[in-house]
Amino acid sequence: MTDAGAGEGAGGRGAGGGAESRGAGGTLVVGYGNALRSDDGLGWCAAARLAEDPRLRGATVLAQHQLTPELAVDMSAASLVVLIDASATDEAGAISIRRIDAASEAGSAWSHHLEPAGLVALARELWGASPAVFTVSVGVASLDVGDRLSPTVEQALPDVVDAVAAIVEEHGRA
Amino acid sequence: MSRTIVIDPVTRIEGHSKITIQLDDRGEVVDAHFHVTQFRGFERITQGRPVHEMPALMARICGICPVSHLVASAKAVDDILAVEPPPTGVDLRRIINLGQIVQSNALSFFHLSSPDLLFGFDADPAVRNILGVARQNPQLAKDGIALRRWGQQIIEWVAGKRIHPEGIVPGGVAWPLTAEVRDRILDGVPEAIAAVERAIAWYKTDMLRWEDEAATFGNFRSAFMALVDRDGNVDHYGGWLRVVDADGKYLADRVDPKLFNDYIGEAVEPWSYLKSTYWKAMGYPDGIYRVGPLARVNVADRMGTPRADEELEKFRWRVGRVAGSSFHYHYARLIDTLHSIEKIEQLLRGPDILSKHVRSIAGINRNEGIGVSEAPRGTLMHHYKVDDDGIVQWVNLVIATGHNNMAMNRSVLQVARSHVKGTTITEPMLNRVEAVIRCYDPCLSCSTHALGEMALHIQLLAPDGAVLDEIAR
Numbered sequence A: 001m002t003d004a005g006a007g008e009g010a011g012g013r014g015a016g017g018g019a020e021s022r023g024a025g026g027t028l029v030v031g032y033g034n035a036l037r038s039d040d041g042l043g044w045c046a047a048a049r050l051a052e053d054p055r056l057r058g059a060t061v062l063a064q065h066q067l068t069p070e071l072a073v074d075m076s077a078a079s080l081v082v083l084i085d086a087s088a089t090d091e092a093g094a095i096s097i098r099r100i101d102a103a104s105e106a107g108s109a110w111s112h113h114l115e116p117a118g119l120v121a122l123a124r125e126l127w128g129a130s131p132a133v134f135t136v137s138v139g140v141a142s143l144d145v146g147d148r149l150s151p152t153v154e155q156a157l158p159d160v161v162d163a164v165a166a167i168v169e170e171h172g173r174a
Numbered sequence B: 001m002s003r004t005i006v007i008d009p010v011t012r013i014e015g016h017s018k019i020t021i022q023l024d025d026r027g028e029v030v031d032a033h034f035h036v037t038q039f040r041g042f043e044r045i046t047q048g049r050p051v052h053e054m055p056a057l058m059a060r061i062c063g064i065c066p067v068s069h070l071v072a073s074a075k076a077v078d079d080i081l082a083v084e085p086p087p088t089g090v091d092l093r094r095i096i097n098l099g100q101i102v103q104s105n106a107l108s109f110f111h112l113s114s115p116d117l118l119f120g121f122d123a124d125p126a127v128r129n130i131l132g133v134a135r136q137n138p139q140l141a142k143d144g145i146a147l148r149r150w151g152q153q154i155i156e157w158v159a160g161k162r163i164h165p166e167g168i169v170p171g172g173v174a175w176p177l178t179a180e181v182r183d184r185i186l187d188g189v190p191e192a193i194a195a196v197e198r199a200i201a202w203y204k205t206d207m208l209r210w211e212d213e214a215a216t217f218g219n220f221r222s223a224f225m226a227l228v229d230r231d232g233n234v235d236h237y238g239g240w241l242r243v244v245d246a247d248g249k250y251l252a253d254r255v256d257p258k259l260f261n262d263y264i265g266e267a268v269e270p271w272s273y274l275k276s277t278y279w280k281a282m283g284y285p286d287g288i289y290r291v292g293p294l295a296r297v298n299v300a301d302r303m304g305t306p307r308a309d310e311e312l313e314k315f316r317w318r319v320g321r322v323a324g325s326s327f328h329y330h331y332a333r334l335i336d337t338l339h340s341i342e343k344i345e346q347l348l349r350g351p352d353i354l355s356k357h358v359r360s361i362a363g364i365n366r367n368e369g370i371g372v373s374e375a376p377r378g379t380l381m382h383h384y385k386v387d388d389d390g391i392v393q394w395v396n397l398v399i400a401t402g403h404n405n406m407a408m409n410r411s412v413l414q415v416a417r418s419h420v421k422g423t424t425i426t427e428p429m430l431n432r433v434e435a436v437i438r439c440y441d442p443c444l445s446c447s448t449h450a451l452g453e454m455a456l457h458i459q460l461l462a463p464d465g466a467v468l469d470e471i472a473r
Helices: A038-051 A071-076 A116-127 A151-173 B051-059 B066-081 B087-119 B130-136 B138-159 B179-216 B257-262 B293-299 B306-319 B326-348 B405-419 B427-439
Strands: A027-032 A060-064 A080-092 A095-100 A132-139 B003-007 B017-023 B029-036 B223-228 B240-244 B250-255 B264-267 B276-279 B368-375 B378-386 B392-398 B457-461 B467-472
Touching: A027 A038, A027 A071, A027 A151, A038 A060, A038 A080, A038 A132, A038 A151, A060 A071, A071 A116, A071 B138, A080 A095, A080 A151, A095 A116, A095 A151, A116 A132, A116 B130, A116 B138, A132 A151, B017 B405, B017 B427, B029 B405, B051 B066, B051 B378, B051 B392, B066 B087, B066 B138, B066 B368, B066 B378, B087 B130, B087 B138, B087 B179, B087 B326, B087 B368, B087 B427, B130 B138, B138 B179, B179 B306, B179 B326, B179 B405, B179 B427, B223 B293, B223 B368, B223 B378, B240 B257, B240 B293, B250 B257, B257 B368, B257 B378, B276 B405, B293 B326, B306 B326, B326 B427, B405 B427
Parallel strands: A027 A060, A027 A080, A080 A132
Antiparallel strands: A095 A132, B003 B017, B003 B457, B017 B029, B223 B240, B240 B250, B264 B276, B368 B378, B378 B392, B457 B467
């Protein structure tokens, strides 16, 4: 069982291979959410842009529906992880960046997906991994059925991409 | 005065449901119902759509096992087109379907059920989860993650993406397999086999710990149904329907799956959106049968691959030729997974697996089509009717969780009778009622069509609806 090609990928797909940008740079970026629920698809849109962004050359960029335990494998090989998600509680279009403490715990029992802290804890428990983990979230304006972002969140998308790139660049200098 | 206990919702299954337990005047359990409380209605949504769209639409029913619906739907459309996919197209569909079986079985056993098995059903829920498993038995957690990942990778590499893949189409598959992908999958086979065999060894070592649960978790006589090939081996893609009773006697064998309506009826109860299917010859509700991994190992003569057959022999030595307790779904699920990995390897080593002929093209040649396959949770049936232009007029889906509905209800009743004492809700009862449902790994998203994750809520109600006791977590 190899590690190559995991994840839904951030770009178009074809037979026989993953389309995600994957490299050995030690940076993992995961945009996640439901791409058929308007602004919940923010993570997918951001991942698609970041996969093409030269500032993230060498990074692994994935788009996922959820944070699943399998991502702990990818996380264990990274020194920096950035998770991009929509937020139902923040003001629409507002971007918030949070560092996930590697010592924090997964607070709740779960079914087939994890919260960021749970994923960090799983990677730490199973592989001794302790990457720097950041979440970048954006407040939603709409979670209605639809495959397009609301104007408010669409407008915030370039800033989300820049925010992720800044985290990656800063981590690279550290 | 009779009372009702309500568990709403049930946790660590796929979809929304609740459980009510009816008590009589003496506080004894007299009945129990597993309610599926949400509705999505794909049978109606798809009416009016071109039939070629059906596989892609039906895959959207579920994010856990979209491949299963893709396979059954594509087969139903094949039937309407009156085409036979090229042999390599069929083999690639089989590989994708088996990848789905591996990843879904891994999710069910390792991620959803192993916390109960490792820590015990009464352990603190704060510990009884995947993180707890990672701490207590890291190899078990790693194996579960690796198996699920490998199954998902197979789907992605062969069918285009892990969730809602596009690689299975009417008439076959959308593109041929490359040697590079074949070899990449084959490279993972030894480790996948080692992972599931470690889990089987662990399970067998600890089996005695769960004797009490095995005795009361849906331990009753019923029929079992699954697909088998011409030699009586498990067949996850095609073959014939076989139904055996609790003693292993054939109720039906070599039944063309397209004739399933002659044998299976569907009943609707007012308390659930989930239909109850039943064996027509025995009537409703007596015609109870089970499907899924336990049914597959009970129904088939053999698994059809060497390592899985060896484990099947041990399984039958331990729990009998026809295992009656639904607790043994866990054990059967592991053997089913082992077989799937071996079968994937067999198919990939086939001489024509890289053939470029993977799809047959045709127009609308029939107004009705049926596709049947084995999903991780059991036999899955798609039945469509179209007009002469191929526009969908009518759809019926018979889903594994529907086949198991009556068995799940009976299982809840049995557990409740063993653990409900008095008129208060106890943690041991709550934990076991949930766990018995989890044995079936019900996927309510497709059976009824729900979405999301559940918390837990139990109410004890008087006949007038007054809440006598309540637990939420």
